Amino acid sequence: MIPLVYNARSMMQRPVSTTFTAVGIALVVAVFIGMLALGQGLRAALARTGSDRNALVLRKGADSELASGIGRDAARVLAASPHVATGTDGRPLLSPEVYVLVPLPRPNNPTAVANVVVRGVSDQAWSVRSNIQLVAGNRPTSGRMEICVGRKLLGRFEHLDIGASLHFAGRDWTVVCHFSAAGSAFESEIWAENEQVMPLFRGEVFQSITFRLKDAGAFDDAKRALEADPQLGVDVHRESDFYAKQVGILGIMLSVLAFGVTGIMAVGAIFGAVNTMYAAVAARTPEIAVLLTVGFRPRQVLLSFLAECLLIATVGAVLGALLALPVNGIVTSTTNWTSFSEIAFSFRVTPLLLLLGIAFGVVMGVVGGFFPAWRASRLRVIQALR
Amino acid sequence: MALVEIRDVYKSFQRDTQRIDVFTGLTIDMEAGSFTALMGPSGSGKSTLLNLIAGLDKPTSGVVRVAGAEVSAMSPGELAAWRARNIGFVFQSFNLLPVLTAYQNVELPLLLTHLSGKERVERVRIALDVVGLGDRGDHYPRQLSGGQEQRTAIARAIVADPTVILLDEPTGQLDAKSSQEVLTLLQRLNKEFNKTIVIVTHDAHAAERAKMTLHLEKGDLVEKRAAVSGAAR
Ligand SMILES: Nc1ncnc2c1ncn2[C@@H]1O[C@H](COP(=O)(O)OP(=O)(O)O)[C@@H](O)[C@H]1O
Ligand SMILES: [Mg+2]
Numbered sequence: 001m002i003p004l005v006y007n008a009r010s011m012m013q014r015p016v017s018t019t020f021t022a023v024g025i026a027l028v029v030a031v032f033i034g035m036l037a038l039g040q041g042l043r044a045a046l047a048r049t050g051s052d053r054n055a056l057v058l059r060k061g062a063d064s065e066l067a068s069g070i071g072r073d074a075a076r077v078l079a080a081s082p083h084v085a086t087g088t089d090g091r092p093l094l095s096p097e098v099y100v101l102v103p104l105p106r107p108n109n110p111t112a113v114a115n116v117v118v119r120g121v122s123d124q125a126w127s128v129r130s131n132i133q134l135v136a137g138n139r140p141t142s143g144r145m146e147i148c149v150g151r152k153l154l155g156r157f158e159h160l161d162i163g164a165s166l167h168f169a170g171r172d173w174t175v176v177c178h179f180s181a182a183g184s185a186f187e188s189e190i191w192a193e194n195e196q197v198m199p200l201f202r203g204e205v206f207q208s209i210t211f212r213l214k215d216a217g218a219f220d221d222a223k224r225a226l227e228a229d230p231q232l233g234v235d236v237h238r239e240s241d242f243y244a245k246q247v248g249i250l251g252i253m254l255s256v257l258a259f260g261v262t263g264i265m266a267v268g269a270i271f272g273a274v275n276t277m278y279a280a281v282a283a284r285t286p287e288i289a290v291l292l293t294v295g296f297r298p299r300q301v302l303l304s305f306l307a308e309c310l311l312i313a314t315v316g317a318v319l320g321a322l323l324a325l326p327v328n329g330i331v332t333s334t335t336n337w338t339s340f341s342e343i344a345f346s347f348r349v350t351p352l353l354l355l356l357g358i359a360f361g362v363v364m365g366v367v368g369g370f371f372p373a374w375r376a377s378r379l380r381v382i383q384a385l386r
Numbered sequence: 387m388a389l390v391e392i393r394d395v396y397k398s399f400q401r402d403t404q405r406i407d408v409f410t411g412l413t414i415d416m417e418a419g420s421f422t423a424l425m426g427p428s429g430s431g432k433s434t435l436l437n438l439i440a441g442l443d444k445p446t447s448g449v450v451r452v453a454g455a456e457v458s459a460m461s462p463g464e465l466a467a468w469r470a471r472n473i474g475f476v477f478q479s480f481n482l483l484p485v486l487t488a489y490q491n492v493e494l495p496l497l498l499t500h501l502s503g504k505e506r507v508e509r510v511r512i513a514l515d516v517v518g519l520g521d522r523g524d525h526y527p528r529q530l531s532g533g534q535e536q537r538t539a540i541a542r543a544i545v546a547d548p549t550v551i552l553l554d555e556p557t558g559q560l561d562a563k564s565s566q567e568v569l570t571l572l573q574r575l576n577k578e579f580n581k582t583i584v585i586v587t588h589d590a591h592a593a594e595r596a597k598m599t600l601h602l603e604k605g606d607l608v609e610k611r612a613a614v615s616g617a618a619r
Contacts, residue, residue, distance in 0.1 A: 003497065298462065
């Protein structure tokens with residue numbers, strides 16, 4: 001094999017073009033990882049929102065909470081169902097919830113608004129959703145206009161500090177707590193007591209009922225039994241599936257964007273690599289002639305130049321991965337197209353994504369290096385020496 | 387049987403519409419242990435002949451045989467492997483890879499053998515010693531004089547102990563003193579180590595160092611003369 005030190009030193013002989021090529025690949029890899037991290041973050045947030053031990057009940061045919069409505073009678077029947085688990089106090093672990101979208105002004109631009117989910121919950125909600133944790137303050141008191149704010153909303157809207165008063169639906173609401181929900185979509189919601197929220201919006205109707213399954217493995221039985229009841233008129237979803245499905249079109253769009261945008265950028269970076277390598281091959285024609293004369297095979301010459309391009313690409317790809325690393329954890333937001341609410345989530349740069357990004361960079365190196373390397377290997381010594 | 391056999395070789399090049407017939411039925415023998423100088427005016431086919439012997443080019447017809455192997459019939463892959471074992475080649479200029487040290491340049495042919503790392507170190511050291519550059523192994527080509535570069539190239543040409551050493555105007559760009567050093571070295575390689583050497587040169591004095599001089603003119607062997615002074619020196 002032609003020693004790699006030959007390639008490494010040759011690269012150093014032309015630091016400018018080597019650097020440009022590597023940086024080009026680094027940028028593509030960084031953007032690629034960044035975009036996939038966005039999708040990964042969204043997916044993770046939604047996947048963590050639902051629990052597979054919970055069932056979410058909507059009106060038959062409704063595919064989102066917004067489109068759903070469940071009366072108080074149905075809620076009472078459900079609460080008595082044998083499929084609902086009971087808490088330590090003997091009461092059913094079930095939360096009939098009111099779900100509304102409230103436009104809140106953006107702090108930096110008061111004319112722009114974003115839809116934020118206000119969820120009216122029963123006091124059981126805090127137990128049914130096991131991943132909910134107060135990070136500051138105390139839960140809203142029953143009967144009061146008090147709200148608990150998901151921590152991802154903090155800093156993104158005004159008047160959300162503990163003790164502050166937030167105005168919506170024609171009322172002033174006092175912020176009494178902040179909560180976390182393991183990074184899930186709940187962290188982008190405002191929670192209040194269901195009985196306080198209900199009259200202000202659509203009257204005597206809940207949008208959804210979430211309950212803890214008595215037996216998580218018996219979800220199908222519960223679903224069959226409840227959906228068969230004509231008086232209830234409901235669909236029963238496993239809560240985890242329901243949220244995972246919301247990734248849907250948004251997830252696809254993010255993936256298309258990730259591959260589309262980085263695909264276009266990659267073409268540019270590959271052309272950079274091709275250019276650099278063709279120039280290298282042309283400049284080193286006599287060296288290639290020497291290698292062939294010594295007895296190296298054309299295949300070995302091809303591999304040598306391919307290795308050189310790979311070396312550059314790998315350096316670039318690792319650099320790109322390092323560039324992408326700091327976006328991990330940065331919070332961003334998008335509109336959830338299923339619920340039309342805004343959902344905040346963090347970029348998630350996973351080791352797998354880093355590997356994927358580096359692999360992408362390496363592939364760019366192979367693609368960009370192949371034809372110049374091939375040309376180098378086709379060189380005829382007698383032509384090269386004339 | 388001669389070590390190098392050129393048998394009824396025809397070689398023509400096509401340039402645009404014009405056909406250039408370099409050799410029309412050339413036949414030459416070179417014995418093992420011979421030291422042959424190839425002379426002749428520019429364009430007479432000296433380089434072409436070396437290329438044919440090295441398997442860098444193929445005759446249009448005829449046979450080129452080296453140590454019994456029919457070079458003119460080998461595939462490109464076979465040729466590469468064969469060349470690594472049997473041919474040491476030195477060009478007029480640009481023999482060394484500039485990013486590699488003299489040591490690494492000389493080691494290149496050994497990377498195509500199955501020698502161990504230790505054996506390679508030993509072989510390279512001996513080759514550099516023979517050409518008088520034992521202390522220059524870690525120098526890069528740009529740190530060497532023209533004569534030292536050519537001697538490094540010769541070290542590379544002998545390091546794998548090939549069947550034939552071919553040199554195409556190796557002193558063409560050297561000053562008189564360096565030329566003499568290189569020629570003395572070649573003579574020594576031929577006498578002490580019994581290497582078979584073919585050197586292309588324009589310089590009659592250089593040719594005198596060889597045991598045999600072949601004169602080419604328009605692709606024909608016009609004169610074959612055993613040098614008297616060459617062996618004596
Ligand atoms: N690859 C080639 N293509 C076309 N013509 C060539 C090629 N190689 C050599 N020739 C021609 O063949 C003739 C002999 O060339 P060469 O062997 O290089 O001569 P010398 O080395 O004796 O000066 C010249 O006329 C040269 O122009
Ligand atoms: Mg010539």
